[in-house]
Amino acid sequence: MSGSVAIVGLGPGDRSLVTPAATAALDRATDLIGYIPYVARVPERPGLTRHPSDNRVEVDRARHALTLASEGRHVAIVSGGDPGVFAMAAAVFEAVEHGDPAWRSLSITVEPGITAMLAAAARLGAPMGGDFCALSLSDNLKPWEVVTARLEAVLRADLVVALYNPISSARPWQLGAALGLALEIRDATTPVAFARAVTRPDEALRVMTLEEARQAPADMATLVIIGASGTRLIPRGPGERPFLYTPRSVPAGR
Amino acid sequence: MSGSVAIVGLGPGDRSLVTPAATAALDRATDLIGYIPYVARVPERPGLTRHPSDNRVEVDRARHALTLASEGRHVAIVSGGDPGVFAMAAAVFEAVEHGDPAWRSLSITVEPGITAMLAAAARLGAPMGGDFCALSLSDNLKPWEVVTARLEAVLRADLVVALYNPISSARPWQLGAALGLALEIRDATTPVAFARAVTRPDEALRVMTLEEARQAPADMATLVIIGASGTRLIPRGPGERPFLYTPRSVPAGR
Numbered sequence: 001m002s003g004s005v006a007i008v009g010l011g012p013g014d015r016s017l018v019t020p021a022a023t024a025a026l027d028r029a030t031d032l033i034g035y036i037p038y039v040a041r042v043p044e045r046p047g048l049t050r051h052p053s054d055n056r057v058e059v060d061r062a063r064h065a066l067t068l069a070s071e072g073r074h075v076a077i078v079s080g081g082d083p084g085v086f087a088m089a090a091a092v093f094e095a096v097e098h099g100d101p102a103w104r105s106l107s108i109t110v111e112p113g114i115t116a117m118l119a120a121a122a123r124l125g126a127p128m129g130g131d132f133c134a135l136s137l138s139d140n141l142k143p144w145e146v147v148t149a150r151l152e153a154v155l156r157a158d159l160v161v162a163l164y165n166p167i168s169s170a171r172p173w174q175l176g177a178a179l180g181l182a183l184e185i186r187d188a189t190t191p192v193a194f195a196r197a198v199t200r201p202d203e204a205l206r207v208m209t210l211e212e213a214r215q216a217p218a219d220m221a222t223l224v225i226i227g228a229s230g231t232r233l234i235p236r237g238p239g240e241r242p243f244l245y246t247p248r249s250v251p252a253g254r
Numbered sequence: 255m256s257g258s259v260a261i262v263g264l265g266p267g268d269r270s271l272v273t274p275a276a277t278a279a280l281d282r283a284t285d286l287i288g289y290i291p292y293v294a295r296v297p298e299r300p301g302l303t304r305h306p307s308d309n310r311v312e313v314d315r316a317r318h319a320l321t322l323a324s325e326g327r328h329v330a331i332v333s334g335g336d337p338g339v340f341a342m343a344a345a346v347f348e349a350v351e352h353g354d355p356a357w358r359s360l361s362i363t364v365e366p367g368i369t370a371m372l373a374a375a376a377r378l379g380a381p382m383g384g385d386f387c388a389l390s391l392s393d394n395l396k397p398w399e400v401v402t403a404r405l406e407a408v409l410r411a412d413l414v415v416a417l418y419n420p421i422s423s424a425r426p427w428q429l430g431a432a433l434g435l436a437l438e439i440r441d442a443t444t445p446v447a448f449a450r451a452v453t454r455p456d457e458a459l460r461v462m463t464l465e466e467a468r469q470a471p472a473d474m475a476t477l478v479i480i481g482a483s484g485t486r487l488i489p490r491g492p493g494e495r496p497f498l499y500t501p502r503s504v505p506a507g508r
Binding site: 011014015016017018019020021024058082083084085086089090091092093094096097104105108109110111112113114115118119121122123125126127128129130131132133134135136141142143146149150153154156157158159232234235236237243245246247248249250252 | 265268269270271272273274275278312336337338339340343344345346347348350351358359362363364365366367368369372373375376377379380381382383384385386387388389390395396397400403404407408410411412413486488489490491497499500501502503504506
């Protein structure tokens, strides 16, 4: 079998954050697979067959890609951000493990991208400057009890917390519950950032207190960062957004 | 003041993983500041004054950059990986907060990069496919008790753990202690990856069990990934490295 699958991270949205390696992988592809808005980011060209999909079952897309590759095609699967962070890479390897044994002989590569939390952090200052974690707030693939147990553990351990998939029409209350849990453990004045559509034309960055965050609107394109006890704001001049950062040092006794 | 500071992530090493935005920021700079091996990655050109430093005190480099910018220079500070992850961005904002109030009016931007754990994950498969965290194992800037308390919390919460700064000549025993703690909490067969110098000519990727990891050599260029309970290997043909991945799903009761 001489086909291949490249799982390609497109970054947060701006073309200047797509790595040359990702662009080269897209240039080599004969077939392009992905969720509609990600496929739309890749320019059309002769020789590239596009398979945009609104199917939310990621393993279906993965199997489609592996089937095409087993027929000798060179398939690029596109993800926003980094494909290894709550995106298509794990879905592809799940499909490989449970699928046709011949798929294990395919060339399967991952091209990393700028993941949402690091794109958001860069726009805000350096909020992930200390120890941090990335949690998906979705309970589609894990029990809500696991989500809350993990969140409580990392809040108590004073990590900066990035929440992916904070809310959707089918999961309207989970973010409020998560921020309520955070308020039980962290100070009400802890800085929280809601970073929406980072680097895209409709980007919106809001920095507020944990108390205020419970009332703030969010949507599927929002990434939420909950600061640690050391996370702080540096005020700037009128009309300038303050810098948000987490010092690298943790004093003794905290 | 019309000077500027751009804190630029150079990614793990390969030029094809430097974003166009990072390259553009380097092209605009009049002055280049950073630890010697990172400055060496940027080609020389007329009009660019280079300030390579072997000073390990990152805040000194930050102050130097801010001072130059306050004199009207356009300074790029280079970091490996992503500047917001255990790198120069937090050091710059620390210097701003505690330094000349006029520094707050400077243009200070961060150009994100591919951080080591995501570059390593991409080469290995999708080990960060579930919830994960990034901890610095260095006790230069936080007490060792904080390091171990955080590590224990995330191990018990079943997150995938990426350990930055696992070892140095001044900190020879901390990685062994951390892996020993992991062995008390996670199964001895848990997959562990040691990813050294990812994408550089001397790259070395090793996947082993947690039990084996305690005896494995590591150095300052190594990133350690400790799998979660669901992290698994997909065996492949002779001579082929297995795929390492963490499924997105967590079954009830785990």
